[in-house]
Amino acid sequence: MIRTEEFLLNVGPQHPSTHGVFRIVVKLDGEIITEATPVMGYLHRGTEKLAENLNYTQIIPYTDRMDYVSAMTNNYVLVHAVEKMMDLEIPERAEFLRLIVMEMQRIASHLVWWGTYLLDIGAMSPFLFAFSDRERILEMFNELCGARLTYNYMRVGGVKWDAPEGWIDKVKRFVKDMRLRLDEYHNLVSGNEIFLSRIKGVGQYDAATAIQYGLSGANLRSTGVNWDLRKTEPYSLYSRFDFDVIVGKNGDCYDRYLCRMAEIEQSIRILEQALEQFPGDGETMGKVPRVIRPPGGEIYVRIESPRGEIGCHIVSKGKAEPYRLKFRRPSFVNLQILPKLLVGESMTNMVTILGGIDIVLGEVDC
Amino acid sequence: MQHFWDHPLSWGTGGIFVAGAVGVLAFVLLFVTYAIYFERKVIGWMQFRRGPNRTGPLGLLQSVADVAKLLLKEDTIPAKADRGLFILAPVLAFVPSFAVLAFIPYSSHLQFADLNIGFLYYIALSGVTTIAIVIAGWASNNKYALLGGMRSAAQMISYEVPLVISVVGCVMWAGSLNLRDIVAAQSGYFWHWNFLPQIVGFAVFVIAAISELNRTPFDLPEAESELVAGYHVEYSGFRFAFFMLTEYVYVYAIASLTTLLFLGGWNPPIPQLDFIPGIIWFFLKFAVIVFCLFWIRATLPRLRVDQLMGLAWKVLLPLAILNIFITAAYIQLWGMGG
Numbered sequence: 001m002i003r004t005e006e007f008l009l010n011v012g013p014q015h016p017s018t019h020g021v022f023r024i025v026v027k028l029d030g031e032i033i034t035e036a037t038p039v040m041g042y043l044h045r046g047t048e049k050l051a052e053n054l055n056y057t058q059i060i061p062y063t064d065r066m067d068y069v070s071a072m073t074n075n076y077v078l079v080h081a082v083e084k085m086m087d088l089e090i091p092e093r094a095e096f097l098r099l100i101v102m103e104m105q106r107i108a109s110h111l112v113w114w115g116t117y118l119l120d121i122g123a124m125s126p127f128l129f130a131f132s133d134r135e136r137i138l139e140m141f142n143e144l145c146g147a148r149l150t151y152n153y154m155r156v157g158g159v160k161w162d163a164p165e166g167w168i169d170k171v172k173r174f175v176k177d178m179r180l181r182l183d184e185y186h187n188l189v190s191g192n193e194i195f196l197s198r199i200k201g202v203g204q205y206d207a208a209t210a211i212q213y214g215l216s217g218a219n220l221r222s223t224g225v226n227w228d229l230r231k232t233e234p235y236s237l238y239s240r241f242d243f244d245v246i247v248g249k250n251g252d253c254y255d256r257y258l259c260r261m262a263e264i265e266q267s268i269r270i271l272e273q274a275l276e277q278f279p280g281d282g283e284t285m286g287k288v289p290r291v292i293r294p295p296g297g298e299i300y301v302r303i304e305s306p307r308g309e310i311g312c313h314i315v316s317k318g319k320a321e322p323y324r325l326k327f328r329r330p331s332f333v334n335l336q337i338l339p340k341l342l343v344g345e346s347m348t349n350m351v352t353i354l355g356g357i358d359i360v361l362g363e364v365d366c
Numbered sequence: 367m368q369h370f371w372d373h374p375l376s377w378g379t380g381g382i383f384v385a386g387a388v389g390v391l392a393f394v395l396l397f398v399t400y401a402i403y404f405e406r407k408v409i410g411w412m413q414f415r416r417g418p419n420r421t422g423p424l425g426l427l428q429s430v431a432d433v434a435k436l437l438l439k440e441d442t443i444p445a446k447a448d449r450g451l452f453i454l455a456p457v458l459a460f461v462p463s464f465a466v467l468a469f470i471p472y473s474s475h476l477q478f479a480d481l482n483i484g485f486l487y488y489i490a491l492s493g494v495t496t497i498a499i500v501i502a503g504w505a506s507n508n509k510y511a512l513l514g515g516m517r518s519a520a521q522m523i524s525y526e527v528p529l530v531i532s533v534v535g536c537v538m539w540a541g542s543l544n545l546r547d548i549v550a551a552q553s554g555y556f557w558h559w560n561f562l563p564q565i566v567g568f569a570v571f572v573i574a575a576i577s578e579l580n581r582t583p584f585d586l587p588e589a590e591s592e593l594v595a596g597y598h599v600e601y602s603g604f605r606f607a608f609f610m611l612t613e614y615v616y617v618y619a620i621a622s623l624t625t626l627l628f629l630g631g632w633n634p635p636i637p638q639l640d641f642i643p644g645i646i647w648f649f650l651k652f653a654v655i656v657f658c659l660f661w662i663r664a665t666l667p668r669l670r671v672d673q674l675m676g677l678a679w680k681v682l683l684p685l686a687i688l689n690i691f692i693t694a695a696y697i698q699l700w701g702m703g704g
Contacts, residue, residue, distance in 0.1 A: 009509050016594065031513065031671060122582065122668025128413040194583055195667050347513065347592050348670045 020361030036342035043365035051325040064150035067363035072105035073305040075154040085294035093282035094158035109306035157288035199253040203353035217308025218259040223251035229304040253356040331363040439603035451505035456608035459498035462491040506600035514596025525577040528682035532570035549631035559630035583666040
């Protein structure tokens with residue numbers, strides 16, 4: 001008697017397409033997934049608990065290690081929350097530097113996503129092209145703050161280092177080149193028949209579902225919801241610049257792809273304007289008390305990280321250390337829709353869908 | 367001309383056969399070594415990298431070092447694997463891949479075995495490799511390997527059909543399955559070659575051939591982003607080397623076949639270049655095809671399983687059959703080609 005049976009397959013924690021130590025236990029009927037259970041926590045380091053025994057400046061390096069692909073925005077959400085609590089004045093030059101590095105980081109982060117996503121889909125070259133461009137950004141960050149990934153660059157009240165001589169011109173040159181490179185990437189990949197057939201209509205959900213699951217970033221905008229905290233709740237200097245919020249229509253992997261690619265272009269636009277208006281001189285640190293002691297109370301601030309809404313909730317009792325610190329990590333929240341999307345898909349689409357969500361495991365597990 | 371294979375088998379001719387086989391094996395191994403080197407260099411250049419450049423001058427010894435490493439590695443067999451089949455699979459994969467090379471003519475005189483069934487011999491033997499891959503996937507007792515093996519079986523069986531049927535046009539054109547006759551039917555310059563009148567067959571053949579080779583964009587059996595490494599995930603050391611070797615020997619076979627069936631074999635492209643010997647033309651065309659395979663690998667993403675099957679059965683097969691029909695109609699109306 002011939003019969004078939006479902007079998008369990010452990011995808012991860014060591015698997016090339018889970019982008020880190022993430023595990024999905026899938027039940028397979030042939031190659032079709034009937035059930036998927038994500039297992040996470042392999043990279044949990046207890047950042048939030050550790051933070052309770054650290055003063056605010058000491059927490060900043062920990063935020064670097066949450067979303068290590070986009071450390072600058074993580075730095076910012078923490079210092080921004082503390083500054084808001086303490087009502088601090090930030091020098092304009094410092095704020096400009098922060099905005100420039102955050103937008104550069106967004107480009108770098110999307111490039112990593114683009115390269116690894118295509119690697120998931122089976123194209124090898126885009127990965128290397130993307131990383132060579134990202135390398136230029138990391139080099140510039142290295143010049144700015146002496147680190148390539150974990151920058152520890154921002155401080156409550158400003159930034160640690162001023163831009164070195166000629167750095168701004170370097171960024172200008174990069175931004176100019178990046179525009180051309182982006183066109184090249186579109187030529188190389190965006191119209192590829194195989195690529196389109198792989199991602200069009202895959203992993204589709206509508207706006208209501210996306211909001212129910214609390215998705216944010218390109219995962220939400222791909223369904224047509226106009227929600228970008230840089231525009232919706234402008235922080236930093238974003239209200240001064242002219243840029244568009246990119247929204248999709250169908251909420252599938254293809255729209256998410258287009259959203260992210262267009263966001264690179266919008267970041268380039270912001271950078272061009274910011275570099276033009278960059279103040280010639282000025283302080284990079286505001287007037288900050290020697291020991292940072294926010295007044296008692298609570299605050300929640302949120303900003304737009306490359307992956308979506310990253311939030312920082314601080315409960316302070318007026319001490320140098322937070323009483324409780326909580327990060328709303330977009331990768332973690334966005335990942336929650338995965339089991340729903342995977343049911344009925346094939347193994348191949350699993351990789352496409354997971355890659356399309358764009359997670360960073362350091363942030364998922366925190 | 368009297369060929370040595372027409373003599374009755376004796377110690378002398380037997381010795382020539384053995385020497386010839388060893389010679390071909392050595393040549394193929396040399397090809398594989400440098401095809402891998404060349405592939406890594408070419409793809410490196412396409413990706414603004416340097417490729418291997420540390421082992422030996424210009425990195426020329428890189429593949430040699432890799433092979434040495436694989437041979438020296440510990441040979442592991444998973445405890446729960448089916449031992450017999452696990453050991454058998456790499457051998458079963460490699461032997462037919464090498465045996466198919468016997469019938470390839472390199473010029474009008476240089477050939478190891480003159481087979482009248484020609485192309486059918488290739489199909490019959492290369493099918494055995496598919497079985498070996500399924501065995502490897504099954505015997506490893508690993509779910510990823512099993513999925514890879516199953517995919518491979520489905521893919522190679524599906525693509526063998528359009529592959530064979532796409533060649534039928536050439537066979538009808540020449541009136542023979544013998545490769546030397548097929549090349550003879552194309553004698554002349556590039557406008558006499560099969561790839562022009564048989565353009566549909568040529569396109570189908572190339573696509574199906576890439577799929578038979580399990581190369582990008584059809585490398586699903588070993589799709590590293592989904593199945594880690596597919597059917598050979600549990601293999602290490604020289605057993606793994608055998609699978610790699612098999613893959614590249616088939617690259618050699620397919621590139622030779624494409625040259626012979628569609629690109630006029632050893633015929634020069636234009637009359638002005640007649641003075642260059644045929645064997646050089648053969649290997650030039652061969653090299654161009656191998657280069658294109660590497661080029662495709664650097665460019666294209668991978669297809670999905672269902673799309674792959676759809677392509678084989680819904681697009682390639684009807685096209686190949688249409689090609690037969692057109693060729694038949696042409697021959698009926700205007701007579702044979704060549």
